[in-house]
Amino acid sequence: MTINYQNNNQQNLNKNYQIHLISINQIEILGVSKGSFEISFQITGKNSDEIKQQIKNKPEGQKFLNEYCNGQVEQVTYFDNARTAGGNQAKNSTGVALSSDDFNPQFNMSWDNLPEKEQRGPPYHRYDYYFPRGCYGLGLKVKNYGNDDWIKMDGNANEWRILYHGTKNFAINQIVKNNLVPGGGQAYAGYQCQDEFGNTVPVGNGIYFSDKLSVCQGYTSPVQAGNKKFRVYFMSRVNPKKIRQSNEMKPINYFVVNNSQDVRPYRILIQEEK
Numbered sequence: 001m002t003i004n005y006q007n008n009n010q011q012n013l014n015k016n017y018q019i020h021l022i023s024i025n026q027i028e029i030l031g032v033s034k035g036s037f038e039i040s041f042q043i044t045g046k047n048s049d050e051i052k053q054q055i056k057n058k059p060e061g062q063k064f065l066n067e068y069c070n071g072q073v074e075q076v077t078y079f080d081n082a083r084t085a086g087g088n089q090a091k092n093s094t095g096v097a098l099s100s101d102d103f104n105p106q107f108n109m110s111w112d113n114l115p116e117k118e119q120r121g122p123p124y125h126r127y128d129y130y131f132p133r134g135c136y137g138l139g140l141k142v143k144n145y146g147n148d149d150w151i152k153m154d155g156n157a158n159e160w161r162i163l164y165h166g167t168k169n170f171a172i173n174q175i176v177k178n179n180l181v182p183g184g185g186q187a188y189a190g191y192q193c194q195d196e197f198g199n200t201v202p203v204g205n206g207i208y209f210s211d212k213l214s215v216c217q218g219y220t221s222p223v224q225a226g227n228k229k230f231r232v233y234f235m236s237r238v239n240p241k242k243i244r245q246s247n248e249m250k251p252i253n254y255f256v257v258n259n260s261q262d263v264r265p266y267r268i269l270i271q272e273e274k
Contacts, residue, residue: 102176107139109267122157125240129162130212135269137235140176142266150237151266160237160264163209163255166216169223169232172268179260180207180234188256191246203244206256207263209236213271215253222273235267 111131120129142151149158165180188203195201210216213233222229238255239262245255257263 102140104139104141107137107267109137109139111135111137120153120155120159121161121240122155122159124157125161127161127240128211132164132213132233132235132269132271134274135213135233135271138268138270140266140268142264145264150264161240161243163211163236163238164213164216164269165207165209165234165236165265166213166219167232167234168219168221172232175234175265176268180236180263180265181260182206182258183208188246188249188254191248193244193246193249195244196241201244203246203249203256204258206244206258207260209238209255209257210253211255212253213269229273231271231273233269233271234265235269236263236265238263 111133114131114133116133117128117130119126121127147158149156150160152159167175182205185208186205189205191203192200193203208219216233217231220231220233222231238257242257242259242262243255244258249255
């Protein structure tokens with residue numbers, strides 16, 4: 001079951017944000033399946049005309065691209081290249097072979113012509129939300145958590161905070177399938193912070209985030225696709241009561257969430273490197 005991202009103020013949302021279907025024009029998703037319909041294709045054309053011709057000659061590719069990518073493809077080598085970009089790590093992983101059931105293209109987004117930031121969140125946790133300008137957002141299908149208050153943008157008491165997580169390209173599949181999990185680098189685990197009850201506690205091991213893509217960029221690696229390079233990030237909602245941040249982390253915009261159950265990725269962000 002897919003949660004509806006729409007909130008009660010849909011008219012205002014449509015008025016304030018440019019939410020529309022975008023073509024996934026830098027991406028090839030390999031080994032895609034939807035029900036009994038399986039797609040396995042590789043498009044390696046050197047220019048837009050070659051790629052379009054290859055897709056035209058592959059009925060399964062044509063069907064997938066029309067259904068999920070609005071029928072517009074210029075370059076489709078991103079995920080193919082990302083699979084091998086990590087060297088031995090990528091070879092030992094399952095790569096980025098994702099199912100079409102992992103995506104909800106109805107909620108693909110771009111954030112063109114928006115301001116740098118705006119205030120968001122419930123009354124007890126107001127925060128600056130920095131728009132991921134310059135990115136394509138690929139909507140992910142999310143679980144049914146009973147209600148969709150956590151993903152709304154109306155300031156309700158159960159709304160979760162938007163934070164970003166940068167990752168290596170070959171890790172996309174595991175994150176989509178299994179959620180984000182604490183990694184090996186835990187530089188601030190021993191530092192002190194305040195928990196949701198006002199107690200002084202260690203930051204602890206957890207998943208690192210930032211509210212700014214520029215901070216996350218250092219944890220990504222660019223992948224060449226044609227004559228362009230791309231980076232990938234996860235746009236996630238996190239339980240604001242479970243965010244840990246020491247005083248030392250505040251100037252560098254680092255945040256930690258200890259447990260995966262308090263993290264819900266809901267978009268993949270693809271950023272072209274200028």
